[in-house]
Amino acid sequence: MTFEESDRLATVPPSGIRRFFEIAEEYDDIISLGVGEPDFAPPWSARDAAIASLERGQTSYTANRGMGELRDRIAVDVEKRYGLQYDPDTEILVTSGASEAIDLAFRAFHNPGDTVAVAQPCYLSYVPGATLAGADVIDVPTREADDFKLTREVLEASGAAEADTLVMCYPNNPTGATMTREELAPVADFAREHDLQVFSDEIYAELTYEHDHASIATFPGMAERTVVFNGFSKAYAMTGLRLGYALAPAEAIEAMNRIHQYTMLSAPTTAQHAAIDALDNCADDVDEMRTQYNRRRNFLLSRFEEMGLDCFRASGAFYVFPECPWDDADAFAEALIEEEGVAVVPGHVFGAGGEGHLRVTYATSMRDLKEAMARIESFIE
Amino acid sequence: MSSREEILALLRENARYSTEDLARQTDLDEAEVERTIEDLEAEGVIRGYQAIVDASKTEPERVRASVELNVTLDRETGYDDIAQRLAKFPEVTGLRLVSGDFDFAMEVEGDSMSEVSRFISEKVAPVPEITQTVTHYIMESYKERGVEFGDGHDDDRLSISP
Numbered sequence: 001m002t003f004e005e006s007d008r009l010a011t012v013p014p015s016g017i018r019r020f021f022e023i024a025e026e027y028d029d030i031i032s033l034g035v036g037e038p039d040f041a042p043p044w045s046a047r048d049a050a051i052a053s054l055e056r057g058q059t060s061y062t063a064n065r066g067m068g069e070l071r072d073r074i075a076v077d078v079e080k081r082y083g084l085q086y087d088p089d090t091e092i093l094v095t096s097g098a099s100e101a102i103d104l105a106f107r108a109f110h111n112p113g114d115t116v117a118v119a120q121p122c123y124l125s126y127v128p129g130a131t132l133a134g135a136d137v138i139d140v141p142t143r144e145a146d147d148f149k150l151t152r153e154v155l156e157a158s159g160a161a162e163a164d165t166l167v168m169c170y171p172n173n174p175t176g177a178t179m180t181r182e183e184l185a186p187v188a189d190f191a192r193e194h195d196l197q198v199f200s201d202e203i204y205a206e207l208t209y210e211h212d213h214a215s216i217a218t219f220p221g222m223a224e225r226t227v228v229f230n231g232f233s234k235a236y237a238m239t240g241l242r243l244g245y246a247l248a249p250a251e252a253i254e255a256m257n258r259i260h261q262y263t264m265l266s267a268p269t270t271a272q273h274a275a276i277d278a279l280d281n282c283a284d285d286v287d288e289m290r291t292q293y294n295r296r297r298n299f300l301l302s303r304f305e306e307m308g309l310d311c312f313r314a315s316g317a318f319y320v321f322p323e324c325p326w327d328d329a330d331a332f333a334e335a336l337i338e339e340e341g342v343a344v345v346p347g348h349v350f351g352a353g354g355e356g357h358l359r360v361t362y363a364t365s366m367r368d369l370k371e372a373m374a375r376i377e378s379f380i381e
Numbered sequence: 382m383s384s385r386e387e388i389l390a391l392l393r394e395n396a397r398y399s400t401e402d403l404a405r406q407t408d409l410d411e412a413e414v415e416r417t418i419e420d421l422e423a424e425g426v427i428r429g430y431q432a433i434v435d436a437s438k439t440e441p442e443r444v445r446a447s448v449e450l451n452v453t454l455d456r457e458t459g460y461d462d463i464a465q466r467l468a469k470f471p472e473v474t475g476l477r478l479v480s481g482d483f484d485f486a487m488e489v490e491g492d493s494m495s496e497v498s499r500f501i502s503e504k505v506a507p508v509p510e511i512t513q514t515v516t517h518y519i520m521e522s523y524k525e526r527g528v529e530f531g532d533g534h535d536d537d538r539l540s541i542s543p
Contacts, residue, residue, distance in 0.1 A: 021541040034541040124543040173543075291382070295391070295406040302405035343540055366395070370402065 012128045016349035023334060024343045031372040032364070034343040036173060038237035038318070039363045040292075042274065043285035046236060049277030050270045059269055064261040065253070066094025066245070067272050073279040074245055082205065082215045084228065090250035093257055094267045098203045098231040098244030099125055104256040105199055105227050105246065106133035109165065117160035119150045119168040120351030121175060123201065126167045127351065138163055141353030147312045148177035148321065148353070152186040161194040171204035171213070174350045174359035175321040176297075176314025181214040188219035198226040203244070204317040206235035206286055209294045211315070217247070224249055227256075232271070234317070235286050236278045241271035293318050296362035296369055303373040307380065318363040321347060324356055325380045333358065340375040384409055388417045389426070393527075396430040433528045437521070443490055444518065445474075446497050448505070450485040451513040460484070463510050472500045483515070494518060 024030055041047070053059075065071065071088035078084040086092050095101040102125060110116065112134035118126045119140045130137050140158040142148045150168055160166060168187070170179045179187075191198050198216060205213040217226040231244025244267075246256060297320065304311040304322045311322035326332040329346035336342050347354030362369060382390070387407050391398055398406075403414045421427040436443045452463055460478050467487065468476050475488030487505075491497040498516070506514055523530055 015543065017541055017543050021539065024540040030540060032538075032540040035538050036542040037538060039536065039538070298407060299402070299405045345541060366406075 008132060008134065012131050015124055017124060017345060020333060020337075020343065020345055020349075023337055027337060027341060030337060030341045030343050031368045031375075032343040033360045033362070033369075033372055034345045035361050035363060037239040037363065038234065038289065039365065040237040040289050042236055042238045042241070043278060043282040045281045045285075046238070046274040046278040050241070050274040053270055053273035058273065062094075062266040062269050062272060064257055064266055065092065066267055067269075067276070070094060070272050070276050070279075073276060074247075077279050078228075078230070078247065082202075082213060083218050084215055084247060085223075086247045087250070091247060091253055093246045093248075093253045093260060094272065095231075095244045095246060095260065096264055096267050097233060097242040098201065098229040098246075100242075100260070100264060100267075101227075101229050101231075101244050101246035101256070102126065102199065102201065103129050103132075104259050105229075105248075105252075106130050106135065107259055108252070108255040109197060110135040114165070115163040116165045116167060117155070117158065117163035117196070118351070119166070121148070121172075121347055121354030121357075122167070122169055122351055123173050124350065126169075126199075126201075130165075130167070135165075139352040140166075141351070142175075142177070143353060144312060144323075144357075148172060148175040149179050149183055150187050151183075152190055155187070155190050160196070161190075163194075163196060165199060166191055166196045167199045167201070168216070169201035169203070171202075171208055171316025172319075173204065173317055174319050174345070174347060174354065175312075175357075176317050176319040177312075177321075178208050178211065178316035179214065180211050184214055184216050185219065188216055188222050191216075191225065192221050196225070198222065199229070200226055201229045203229060203231055204234050205230060207290060207293060207318060208316040209290070209297060210313075213316075227252060232275050232278055236275075236282060237289065238271065238274060238278070241274055242268055243271040243275050293362065296364075296366060299366065299369060300360060300362050300373070303377070307377050309380075318361055320360050320362065321354075321357050322360060324358050327356075329356060329358060336376065336379060340379045342372045342375050342379075384413065384417055385421065388414060389421060392418070392427070392430075433525050435522065435525075435530050441492065443492065444494050444497050445488065445490045445522075446501075446516050446518045448487040448489055448501060448517070449483040449513075449515040450487055450505070450511055452484045452510045453512055454510065458510055463508065466508065467505070470500070470504060472497070472504075483513075489516075 071092045074092055075086055075088040106129040110133045114135045115138055116130040116135045117138040117140050127137050138159055140160050200216050217223045217228050227246055227248040229246055233239040300320050309322045314320045324332050333344055333346045345359045347357030391403055400411050400414050404411045472489050474490045477486045479486045489497055501516055
């Protein structure tokens with residue numbers, strides 16, 4: 001007896017990031033600028049709330065959609081911060097990280113042969129998620145000339161008009177690109193004109209440094225065709241607590257919840273208690289983290305400029321995306337780990353449009369960033 | 382945050398940031414950074430820069446104590462008068478007027494416990510306004526001015542993640 005992978009799974013390659021993880025793991029004491037999560041701990045108050053809930057023994061399942069107290073607060077929070085209006089009873093689903101919500105949406109709304117246009121470079125889960133749902137993927141490579149923003153031109157050129165779904169993520173992992181309201185408008189027009197549903201991953205919405213976050217779901221005629229994904233991992237540094245949510249029209253949430261209720265039942269209860277507290281009490285902590293990230297962003301952008309490496313002015317998340325000084329980004333990243341003990345991730349791992357670039361994370365202490373930049377500088381000289 | 386606040390926050394985090402590094406982290410140029418620091422110093426906002434030292438790792442190890450002082454005041458003598466007198470002693474590394482059960486919290490440093498004890502009994506206790514001293518020797522320091530004295534290896538994140 002052998003386990004034979006399903007045909008569908010066989011089309012999904014192992015994560016491109018895996019190889020660099022294995023190389024990095026061979027070395028002690030590397031400075032890693034290759035992580036995709038905050039270096040802060042969650043706010044004390046949220047951790048306390050999680051501990052207190054454990055002490056009270058509150059570890060049973062919650063409602064499939066998440067605790068009512070949490071959904072109520074999410075509804076208030078997204079309206080206050082982004083002008084998004086969702087009914088906490090019917091239009092919000094709390095999930096095990098935004099990643100679960102994205103997977104649910106792929107599975108809930110696609111048949112084999114449907115097409116999903118994915119704006120790239122992007123987080124590693126979208127393409128496998130669409131593929132596992134049986135959909136065909138259209139790559140929509142964004143361009144450095146556009147500061148990696150999604151434009152009508154690249155949507156048209158890539159054939160996204162024919163797609164059923166458009167997946168986008170701003171502020172963006174891995175580029176650090178953000179999009180203003182004005183820049184989103186033509187994308188919203190395109191989605192309406194071609195009757196696309198839009199999956200908008202806004203997990204980094206709280207981490208913008210030059211303008212407030214704008215959500216595509218706030219444009220006229222967009223809320224009814226958009227699923228917004230967000231969560232607590234990035235804004236509140238709660239990655240390992242696994243808590244995210246989806247915002248969508250009631251029928252879409254109902255459909256996603258039908259998968260969620262069988263596969264996950266409910267999101268982690270302890271994390272939901274932490275999240276309630278995060279929304280009640282931790283706005284100042286988020287501001288402080290944003291301030292710190294912004295200083296580090298400024299530092300990296302200045303340093304890359306001094307090194308003569310082309311690096312567009314990333315304005316969100318905690319990534320900058322400089323050009324790779326070598327033609328072969330894989331070889332460069334490997335040599336940088338081996339010779340200088342600094343880990344970065346080649347941009348092409350994150351999909352089309354990422355070639356020739358490096359993802360550099362600044363969710364790391366200033367001391368390490370300073371040291372890492374000095375090492376990169378001496379390495380490329 | 383104003384550029385003053387920004388520079389001050391960064392220097393409180395690490396007073397050895399170079400002018401260059403301060404400029405890189407803010408939207409200021411180096412001349413503006415220099416000028417801001419000069420202003421902060423001239424106005425007495427910034428009073429000095431010192432290393433944060435783990436005393437248990439120095440040779441010879443230094444002994445430190447925090448001392449609670451109670452004082453009585455009279456028409457001629459106020460808190461400031463007493464404080465100014467105490468602050469002159471080089472052994473006194475910190476002096477604060479505090480609320481609560483005692484008046485001053487004083488930090489004292491010396492080469493040995495006997496030296497510190499002698500200083501308290503011979504120099505501090507005889508000050509006429511001081512009615513009581515309670516000395517607490519510091520046995521172990523875990524954090525000084527925001528800096529933890531751990532091994533610094535508490536980042537348990539995966540080295541590469543999506």
